[in-house]
Amino acid sequence: xxxxxxxxxxxxxxxxxxxxxxxxxxxxxxxxxxxxxxxxxxxxxxxxxxxxxxxxxxxxxxxxxxxxxxxxxxxxxxxxxxxxxxxxxxxxxxxxxxxxxxxxxxxxxxxxxxxxxxxxxxxxxxxxxxxxxxxxxxxxxxxxxxxxxxxxxxxxxxxxxxxxxxxxxxxxxxxxxxxxxxxxxxxxxxxxxxxxxxxxxxxxxxxxxxxxxxxxxxxxxxxxxxxxxxxxxxxxxxxxxxxxxxxxxxxxxxxxxxxxxxxxxxxxxxxxxxxxxxxxxxxxxxxxxxxxxxxxxxxxxxxxxxxxxxxxxxxxxxxxxxxxxxxxxxxxxxxxxxxxxxxxxxxxxxxxxxxxxxxxxxxxxxxxxxxxxxxxxxxxxxxxxxxxxxxxxxxxxxxxxxxxxxxxxxxxxxxxxxxxxxxxxxxxxxxxxxxxxxxxxxxxxxxxxxxxxxxxxxxxxxxxxxxxxxxxxxxxx
Numbered sequence: 130x131x132x133x134x135x136x137x138x139x140x141x142x143x144x145x146x147x148x149x150x151x152x153x154x155x156x157x158x159x160x161x162x163x164x165x166x167x168x169x170x171x172x173x174x175x176x177x178x179x180x181x182x183x184x185x186x187x188x189x190x191x192x193x194x195x196x197x198x199x200x201x202x203x204x205x206x207x208x209x210x211x212x213x214x215x216x217x218x219x220x221x222x223x224x225x226x227x228x229x230x231x232x233x234x235x236x237x238x239x240x241x242x243x244x245x246x247x248x249x250x251x252x253x254x255x256x257x258x259x260x261x262x263x264x265x266x267x268x269x270x271x272x273x274x275x276x277x278x279x280x281x282x283x284x285x286x287x288x289x290x291x292x293x294x295x296x297x298x299x300x301x302x303x304x305x306x307x308x309x310x311x312x313x314x315x316x317x318x319x320x321x322x323x324x325x326x327x328x329x330x331x332x333x334x335x336x337x338x339x340x341x342x343x344x345x346x347x348x349x350x351x352x353x354x355x356x357x358x359x360x361x362x363x364x365x366x367x368x369x370x371x372x373x374x375x376x377x378x379x380x381x382x383x384x385x386x387x388x389x390x391x392x393x394x395x396x397x398x399x400x401x402x403x404x405x406x407x408x409x410x411x412x413x414x415x416x417x418x419x420x421x422x423x424x425x426x427x428x429x430x431x432x433x434x435x436x437x438x439x440x441x442x443x444x445x446x447x448x449x450x451x452x453x454x455x456x457x458x459x460x461x462x463x464x465x466x467x468x469x470x471x472x473x474x475x476x477x478x479x480x481x482x483x484x485x486x487x488x489x490x491x492x493x494x495x496x497x498x499x500x501x502x503x504x505x506x507x508x509x510x511x512x513x514x515x516x517x518x519x520x521x522x523x524x525x526x527x528x529x530x531x532x533x534x535x536x537x538x539x540x541x542x543x544x545x546x547x548x549x550x551x552x553x554x555x556x557x558x559x560x561x562x563x564x565x566x567x568x569x570x571x572x573x574x575x576x577x578x579x580x581x582x583x584x585x586x587x588x589x590x591x592x593x594x595x596x597x598x599x600x601x602x603x604x605x606x
Contacts, residue, residue, distance in 0.1 A: 327546045329547045332345050349484055362518075385402055388428065392444065398434075398435040399509070400478060402427045403512045404475055406423060413464070427465060429442060429445055430473065446458065485551065488547050489548060499591050507533060508529040514569060516565070529566065531543050542605065560606040567598055571598070
């Protein structure tokens, strides 16, 4: 904006804002008196520097009008994407028209009369544009009662509300909210049918997203398939290995239990470590001097997968009294990852034990911590025994729950319809595994591997390692 100066008019003449060009023209014609002294004019300009007004006090500057917001609720979100596309286009068009309408208002015009006329014309045009846009909003609105889009004609709304086919390919014709309602409805029907069969539903807590109640059954069905596909060979000691024995493997696992306690690792890390060891030994020959190196490397990989803060490589080297260097651990890590084809996850005993314990707790008024600790203790005992590779992780988890319930309570049958439904095993299917697990539990004198028994003799685990189960009756199976 060009700098302007005002002059004092004679008494009786009209007062107003004049530019330098107008003042010079009037002075040359003799209609205006000469300007004041330069010093007085500079003082007057300095007093008005901070205000920077575009017009004099007598000039009426039009105030900018803010566009009225339309419906800002999210009640239309159920109709996926289409309403959002319409609203975006309309808002973009509104902003464009509003800016065009405000261009003339923001400019400084040479006279007050022209400025007033221009503002009135712009205001009238702007009101007409807003009225037209409101009518477009009304025509392009969504009928919430019938849940369908009101498609205007080309004359009423110059926009296509349909999405391109490339974008519609990933969008279901039914809203996601309706799909979730249908899923919940189907789940409620299933739970009602289970109650009629005497089965307590453990997936009825739909409000807790951590339980994944809508998908838990499908998830564990997938786990049952994965435990067959990613299963180590149960005879790799006889078929693949020549320099290590079953007892060496047991000593290694017993030591890794102590390492996991030393670094406070979660139980899932221990299970995954043992799985990676067995998987590698099923595929590759190894010397006994490198067996401990394999153990700490598999625990390092499992820690990276399961832990929030995994121990460093130097920590695992230190725990072996620096028998192995960092370079050796990294080289073994590469070999283990290549052997597993970088598919680290596999369902372990712990994976199924969580599900079966939840089903077992359904018969108690209050959750039994003793049952949980005892079942975990029995399941961890099987990690050291090479013979339990003959059993699937799911059947070992079910047998641990069976034996834990029998150890704590002999008045009721340890296997009820709820456990049978969610474990998909009958009591007769568990007989061989339960008997082998009981022998392992009662073999306290002849077993030199004591890390797990020492761990579960602590008070924080309610000393469940000191418990012993009574003789199993044939009638239980």
